Amino acid sequence: QVQLVESGGGLVQAGGSLRLSCAASGRTFSVYAMGWFRQAPGKEREFVAAISWSGVRTYYADSVKGRFTVSRDRAKNLVYLQLNSLKSDDTAVYYCAASRGGSYVHTSEYDYWGQGTQVTVSS
Numbered sequence: 088q089v090q091l092v093e094s095g096g097g098l099v100q101a102g103g104s105l106r107l108s109c110a111a112s113g114r115t116f117s118v119y120a121m122g123w124f125r126q127a128p129g130k131e132r133e134f135v136a137a138i139s140w141s142g143v144r145t146y147y148a149d150s151v152k153g154r155f156t157v158s159r160d161r162a163k164n165l166v167y168l169q170l171n172s173l174k175s176d177d178t179a180v181y182y183c184a185a186s187r188g189g190s191y192v193h194t195s196e197y198d199y200w201g202q203g204t205q206v207t208v209s210s
Contacts, residue, residue: 088113088199089111089112089113089115089116089119089185089198089199090111090112090113090199091109091110091111091183091184091185091199091200091201092109092110092201092202093107093108093109093181093182093183093201093202093203093204094107094108094109094110094204095107095108095204096180096181096204096205096206096207097205097206097207098207098209099173099206099207099208099209100173100208100209101173101174101175101208101209101210102172102173103173103208104169104170104171104172104173105169105170105173105206106167106168106169106170107123107167107168107169107170107181107183107204107206108165108166108167109121109123109165109166109167109168109183109201110164110165111164111165111166111185112164116161116164116185117140117161117164118140118187119140119185119186119187119198119199120137120138120139120140120185120186120187120188120191121137121138121157121159121166121183121184121185121186122134122135122136122137122138122183122184122185122186122191122197123135123136123137123157123166123168123181123182123183123184124181124182124183124184124194125177125179125180125181125182125206126179126180126182126203127178127179127180130179132182132194133148134148134191134192134193134194135147135148135151135155135168135181136148136151136155136156136157136168137157137186137191137192138157138158138159138166142158142159142161145157146191146192148192150176151170151177154170154171154172154173155168155169155170155171156168156169156171157169166183168181168183170206173206173208174208175208175209175210176208177206177208178206178207178208179205179206180203180204180205180206181203181204181205181206182200182201182202182203183200183201184197184198184199184200184201185197185198185199186198
């Protein structure tokens with residue numbers, strides 16, 4: 088069992104930055120790949136970024152590539168998502184999730200989810 092808690096969301100102006108954190112508990116956290124998804128009002132939850140269990144491989148949606156960076160600290164059971172050059176289109180609830188494997192881009196591949204943290208970008 089893995090429990091996930093996101094933090095770090097907030098209100099930021101366009102062009103600004105935020106760092107989201109995801110704290111994980113559970114003995115098997117280190118074997119999971121971790122993903123970040125987001126969901127805007129009236130839209131489906133979409134893939135943002137993922138990082139392999141080792142932290143060596145990272146994956147990004149085209150819409151955030153070059154602006155967002157995913158990382159993890161396995162010793163501290165933490166996963167981060169650095170959001171730079173934010174745009175109004177980035178406004179959404181951001182979720183972290185844990186996966187045992189797959190392509191990492193589909194919500195169905197994730198076993199555990201956090202409650203989400205709101206990111207609002209004002210233009």
